[in-house]
Structure formats: C-alpha cells, structure tokens
Amino acid sequence: MSRLGVATAAALATMLVCMPVRPAAAQDSTGAALVARVGSLHAGLDAVRRALEDPETFNHLIDRLAGSDSGGWRLLQDLHVKFKTFETADGNTRGLGFSYGFDKIVQQQAFDTAGTAYTGLDFHLQSAGNVAFRSAINPRDFLNTGATLALQRSRGGATPTTEAEQRTIGELEQKLALYESEAEIRQSPELRQYLEIVAPHLGTQLALELGASAKLESDQKFEQKQYAYAAQLGLDLKAWNRSSTLARWNLVDWPAAILRYLSGTDPRFTPRGSTIPTVRLAMARVDPSENDGREALGVTSSYTRFNLEAAYRSLVAHVGDGDFFIESDLRWYHELRAPSVIRAAGLDEFTYFAAALTSTQGPFVSYSSGRLPLDAAADRVYELGWKLDF
C-alpha cells in the first residue's frame, strides 16, 4: 500500500536562486564570521540536498532540455518524463521516482482527406509506466511497451464558411486577440458577432481508431511480465456545437454544467458535447510468460482478456485567471472463461478508477482505487495538494 504524491518546491527554488554570494575580500576573519560562514555553507548544502530530493528540480531540467532546439534532444521531445515523489500510505517511506511516456510515429499515410474527412494509417511505438528508484514503494507498478498499427477515421466536426465570412472571421479574430482579459472578451461586441457567424458551422465529429498491437506488460524490475497481442477499437464522439441535441443531452456533463452555471462561468445551464466520454475497447491474447500469481496456481497457459477504458474531463469553473476541471478514468480488464482457481484468487479481473478535481492555479483533490494487471494488491489513494509551476 503506497501513495503517489506530487511535491513542489517553489520556495526552495527561490532559496537557491537568492542564496547570497559575497566576494572573499569582504569577509571578516573573526571566529563569529567563520561560524556564520560554516552555517551558511551547511544551509546551502542542505538546500542543494533538498533540491536533489525534489522531483520538480528534475522536471524543470527535463523541460529545459526538451524545449531546446538542439537536435541532440529530439528524443526527449518524444519522451515525456515526470519526476514524482512516491510515498507509502503510512507516510514513513518516501522516495523519488518518475513516470514516463514515449510515443513515436514511425510511418504514417493518409488515404482520404477531402473536406472534414480523414482516413489514415499509422505505425507507432509506445512505452509508458511508473518507475520508483526503490521499487517496493511503486504504487502503480505496471509498465507497458509495444507497437501499434492503427487505422484512423474521422468524419464531420465543421461545415465550410463562405469567403466573405472568412474575411469577417479573420478581422474579428485580430480584434479579439487584442483583449487582455476574459471578462473583456465576453462582453465585447466582436465576440457576439463572431459567435453568430462561427457557431452554426460547428458540427459533430466522430473519430474511430481500429488497431492491432503487440505489447510487453511488466513490473519495473521485469520480474513479472506478460505479452499481450490485441485488437482494439477507439470511439470518440464530439458534439462541438453546444446547441446540438447530443450536446444538450450529454448527461455525463450535467453536474459540471450545473457547477459552471452556479459559478457564473456559463450564463445558462449549458452541457457541452465536447466532453462526451471517450471509450477504448481491446480484446487481447495474453501470454503470461512470467507471472508469479498464475504460476503459483499452476495456470500458465495463454488466455483471452477484454479491456475497456473510458475517460471524461470537463471545465467546472473559470474563476479569476484560473480554470477548475473534473476528470476521471476507468479501466477494466476481464479474463474470458477464466479457470475457477484464477477466479477464486481474484486474478481474472482488474479494475482501476481515478478521479480528480484539478485547477490551473494549484489546488487539486484526487482519488484512485483498484489495481492494474501485475499490481500486487488493490490500492485506495486520496490526495489533497497544491501544485506550483516554476
């Protein structure tokens, strides 16, 4: 049982940046001054030590390197690393770690790009997971590495405007770009005119992804591993026009719409069709090559697994310069026709659910429960914190 925390260190960074450095000639050679210097040195070393223990120090470094134009850092632009503090539930054990994600398209081709249509094929490599420098405190010890061939198809989403409308839209966008605050934009006549022209041209988009993948699922020490060969289907329906029936009856977004209305973010109760949950289904043949749990039960043959993931995220309030969002994700893995010993041991089904209320200003509350395949035990994690960017 452990929990994953995200620590921040704005104050520490400030301390490091503002640490005074005086020229040697200005130093007093008295004992008191020497003691003061030693104390200052200790404080400095302590600050450096704490900085090296803080995940945000490494995140800052990674961001700087990934943002570099140097060709040598191109790998980092496809590799997304986030350093984190891992902490046990009793709070007695903490340690650094990181989550990573690598996603690289190797080949891509489009077959139909007329109007709003898109049909294309791509082959990409992916890898993702959590790694703790002390593996025993890794709460989500599940690494996923593999390759996917995917056929993508998207239809709808917008209807074309006339040339005259395009000219007006361009002029209005230039004027709206000059405003400095959301309140000014909202009250501007330009926005009213812009909405009258643009909103009717927004439609419903249906995106589908049909793929075949081969993946290695493992724990971070690669002591537990299994291979999964899957066929997968992604469904993403977005009703971008708020007046559409689909948007109005997106019941999932009703609670967020109520909060937006109560907080004054939306002037009326307005559910958004842009937040219709996205769903991904997969049917996989799993080869549990090294899975201690199944080996102990004497079941080492391949099996078929169904996997569903559904996700939702929506704005609940825009207050001042900050946005508050609610987000959730559900993942469900179910072994088809599992032997009774597997069912009895609870290894035929894995459910993971995470939900959070986050803000661009810092505060967040999150909850997650359940386990992913290869997780040793189900976990229930609550987090309440404040995230700062520096």
Added chain:
Amino acid sequence: MALRMLDQSVRPFRPSGTVPMRQLTYFNAAVSDELRRFLAGTLAKQLDNFFRQIDGARFENGTDPVTALSDLTAVLLAAERSMADLAAVVDQDYRFWEEGEA
C-alpha cells in the same frame, strides 16, 4: 479563438503563450497513453477542420494533411509544451487569409 470555440481554453490570446497543454480541457492526466494519443488525434483533426473549413486557411507550401496533423498531435501529446509552441506549429503549417489569402 479555435481553442475557445472547441471548449479547450477561454484565456485571452496575449497572456496565454506560456499556458501548457495540460491546462487545456482535453488533457486528462489520469488516462492511459493509448487513450491520450487518441484524444489528441481527435482534437488535432478538429483544429484542422476549424482552420481550413471555418477560418478558410490553406496549407503552407510543402505541408500536407499528414504533416499538419502529425505536428499538431505531437504538441498536444506533450503536457508541458505551451500555447506558443502550438501557435508556432499552426503558423508553420497553415496560411490564413490575412497572410495573403484574401
């Protein structure tokens, strides 16, 4: 304005250059990487729809739909890439009416 109309951000254009992608509505930190790629691809396609169908933009010379969508998706997938990065990709791949298309 495309991001505003697509419910991703209501922040004014000028002060939003440093806003990272993870602060847009589509960026759900809880999802698997497979689903995040799919979400980013859907939004990239709709941004392309917005630019070309509604704004009347055309591709810059040397840019095709695959390149434009790939560039947009790459930025949308990176949590820490900024609105300025996204704007740079859009400017690189699309030509809008005020840039000599009228």
